[in-house]
Amino acid sequence: MRRMSGSYRSALIIGIQGIRARKLRTLLSMVSLFLGVLAVVVVQAGASIAERALLADMEMTQGYDGTKVMEVLPNDKLGTIVTDTLEGQPDAIAMLTTQAIIGEPGVKPVNEGGSPFDENWGGGMICNGPGPEDCEPINSGPPGAAIEIRLSALTGDIRTFRPLRPMTGDWLDFSSVPSLAPKLVINREAEKGFNRHQVPAEMRINGASANLTPQIVGVVDDGDYQPRAYVRMDELSNWLPSTAMTDPNSGGAQLQVLLGPDSPVEKVLTSKLQAAGVETYAQTIESYKQLESQLSLMRLLFLSMAGLVLLIGVAGILNVGLATVGERVEEFALRRAVGTPRLLLAGIVLAETLLTGLLTAAAAIGAGVAGLKVVSMLVGQSEPMLRDVQFPWEAGVAGIIAGIIAGVLGGFIPALRAAGIPIATVMRA
């Protein structure tokens, strides 16, 4: 291990002695600096937590960074191309989404069109001409006890690509034998609907050979504001032929393929689909990049404000530093008399202010950690963003950097003064 040179060690030892000799003054310097460093820590922590939360939300709805999302237009030629190609591939899954109604048959669902339960999108219109007078609402029967949801059928575990948050119950088990009564995992909006409305367990899907009896096994947070349920594709295909799944006339069906960043499946699947005349659109998820541009300006703004508060703290440390040097003229002159170089004298003063800055940073980081814990305990239940939130390391680093900058800026002029004290002061005293 490389050891510090004698000068550094001397500066450190004398600096610590100086701080111990002037504890109250050091404390006052720390108090003046504390708010500035704390402001930097809080801004950085807030920005990092917000960034994490936003990123987590984006990942939940769009996918992890680097995930490739291939949109495949429903086509009756699709057949089993997708499911066959993806079978046994751990880094790719397909998600087929269609509309489903759970509840009484032949009635209008309480959330027609799969709308969120606090909104009403209506059930759509059929238009026979170009003008609004040519349109009439779809007659979907009398209002009844039924809920319309988006049903996403999966060929594998989507959580590899999108971090859905489990709320209650279980997630889909892809390793077991497919059940004839499809297991559903619903999202929070769907849970809201099922809590509000008592509906019979009968599920209708366009093109299905019969009405299904689903089993709801769990609830997840998927960030979607529409009611949605996830189901195993093989459990659904018992009742819904693959041609019906991908029938472009079935209405609202979407097929997405999620692929890992370096998945070889993409090329194979694309070629097979192109050969079958199916159009595909692929995009790579870049949530962080997208988020960074949104947050950078806001972070800069807050950091500038924190910087101003820090400057006030620096002025405090500078003031105390100058007063201390003024008091210690004889000490510094004496140190020069016994052979201490000017540079080391400056180093001693800088070491003191740096140590003060670092101690303040430690105190501010400690306060930040404690404050975040308290906030998390108090409002964590109502604010998921703050539930079990960890103190971001970036905020700790920012606090230390702020402490170092404050120490150097606040100690620079006093250090110059100390180095310039004439040695003859001791002779004239």
Add this chain to the structure above:
Amino acid sequence: MTEPLIELTGITRILKGQEEPRTILDGVNLTVHRGQSVAIVGRSGSGKSTLLSILGLFDRADEGSYVLAGQDISRLPERKSAKLRSSHFGFVFQRFFLLKHLTAAQNVAMALVNGQGWLPRRQRRARVMEALDQVGIAHLAKNRPVKMSGGEQQRVAIARALVRDPQVLLADEPTGALDTETGTAVIDVLLNATTRGCSLVLVTHDRDHAARMGRTMSLVDGVLTERVPV
């Protein structure tokens, strides 16, 4: 006679203030041999402290040459002067200049923790205790200056000057703040250092103390002359 350690030749120092330039030292010649003790006497304002400042490399002469152990150090840069002050000189002042927040041992160690080389803590402590022992106050190592008498404080200051085994001890009225008896004891300690080959230059007003030195020089209006013992 041993070889000369210090050779000042034609040292002149002129103070250029707002008024007329004032000659403080006027062509001072001084030779000090190894282990020799020299007293410099003179009235206040005669230039004794200025001469000591030049000897201790606190100040620089306007004219003349300063040779230390055969090396001309008349025009030494500050960095090298600091190194020489640390390695060759020990200083004792009228006011003891002890740092009151440090113990006696830490005050002595100040001369070792000065960026001029590094001693591990154990060696540093041994050197400090040896120096305190030389001046007879090793038992007060952990005491702070406020708990010590004037004589004890001056001994700590002398231990600080001796801890690096200097070749020259420069003392500026070290007994000025002490009573006669304590002052005599302090001079004993200083003279004791010369028995180990360390030269001593003592600035004093006290004739008795001056008489105990090997040589006595008188500084009058910036001119240094040797006083021949009667």
